[in-house]
Amino acid sequence: MTTHIIDGKRLADDLIAEVGNEVRRLAELGVPAPGLAVVLVGEDPASAIYVRNKIKRAQEAGMTSIEKRLPADCTQDSLEAVVEELNQRADVHGILVQLPLPKHLSEERIIRLIAPSKDVDGFHPENVGLLATGQATLIPCTPLGCLEMLQREIGDLSGKHAVIVGRSNIVGKPMANLLLQANCTITVVHSRSVNGKAIARQADILVAAVGVPELVDETWVKPGAVVIDVGINAIEKAGKRRLVGDVNYAKVAPYAKAITPVPGGVGPMTIACLMKNTLVAAQHASQSAR
Ligand SMILES: NC(=O)C1=CN([C@@H]2O[C@H](COP(=O)(O)OP(=O)(O)OC[C@H]3O[C@@H](n4cnc5c(N)ncnc54)[C@H](OP(=O)(O)O)[C@@H]3O)[C@@H](O)[C@H]2O)C=CC1
Ligand SMILES: Nc1nc(=O)c2c([nH]1)NC[C@@H]1CN(c3ccc(C(=O)N[C@@H](CCC(=O)O)C(=O)O)cc3)C=[N+]21
DSSP states (O other), X not given: OOOEEOOHHHHHHHHHHHHHHHHHHHHHTTXXXXXXXXXXXXXXXXXXXXXXXXXXXXXXXXXXXXXXXEOTTOOHHHHHHHHHHHHHXXXXXXXXXXXXXXXXXXXXXXXXXXXXXXXXXXXXXXXXXXXXXXXXXXXXXXHHHHHHHHHHHHXXXXXXEEEEEOOOTTTHHHHHHHHHHTTOEEEEEOTTOSSHHHHHTTOSEEEEOOOSTTOBOGGGOOTTOEEEEOOOEEEEETTEEEEEOSBOHHHHGGGOSEEOOSSSSHHHHHHHHHHHHHHHHHHHHHHHHO
């Protein structure tokens, strides 16, 4: 069996080029460039890299971007003031607050404060509810990127058994909702599941979003399954820092019909979907201004 390696980097480049074309088309009609604001609290180096990537990709797509940095020890009030200012700004169409926040800050309160129409992460309870009822326009970027890759790989997903390992609000739960809407049969496995591995082995589509480096090996995978590895874990190997997923790629790849690599899989698609969501938010803003 030859395994298809799903090239998330190339798909992301294509998607960003498409978004860029639409941004330029709108500019010719006099629609202002979509604006993305990224808020980063603290100095976490990994977060800083993602934020830099997001800003670079926004520029590639012809969007404006602004970065707001706050110190790790900032107050809840000062962070809320930043979000409120961004909510008011007409040139900002998308707001992303990089998570996780330092422990002393309330993520829930910050997410609720972001205007739902600018919530390009799709984390506001209003957008979560719209997703759950099949009415969403702003869908969480990571699950959206995974769905796009699955549809390109498989086509119609109807009737496929999808097992999602992980039930976080940012990946596992919205992934389950999206795949349910795509007519998959869904099972969600988490840390309290009994024999999650045996359940995973029944999957036609296996999505790993666990945050445990290389947890999923070949004993979790039915031969011929399509495997999506959401995990991004920095580990030390032979004295060097390296990124690995939640899937043991070398062990799983020979059995999978198709698999996403790390890096170069879900990560770049997440950022491309963020650009797509920012465009969608800007289009809505220009329609409601008319
Ligand atoms: N590529 C991208 O763009 C993104 C990548 N990520 C990466 O994806 C991974 C998951 O992120 P996120 O969802 O935020 O992580 P969380 O830590 O929020 O959630 C992890 C989930 O995995 C479950 N879990 C933990 N250990 C096991 C286990 N041994 N067996 C079964 N389930 C387990 C937890 O269960 P319980 O709920 O019971 O605790 C939890 O539901 C991370 O590696 C993260 O870095 C995240 C976001 C975007
Ligand atoms: N509000 C919020 N929204 C998020 O979407 C969000 C977040 N907070 N916090 C952190 C996680 C993580 N995340 C990644 C995005 C892109 C890559 C990415 O581009 N990865 C590249 C390589 C990156 C590298 O080399 O370090 C790849 O996998 O090929 C990774 C991880 C978004 N997240």
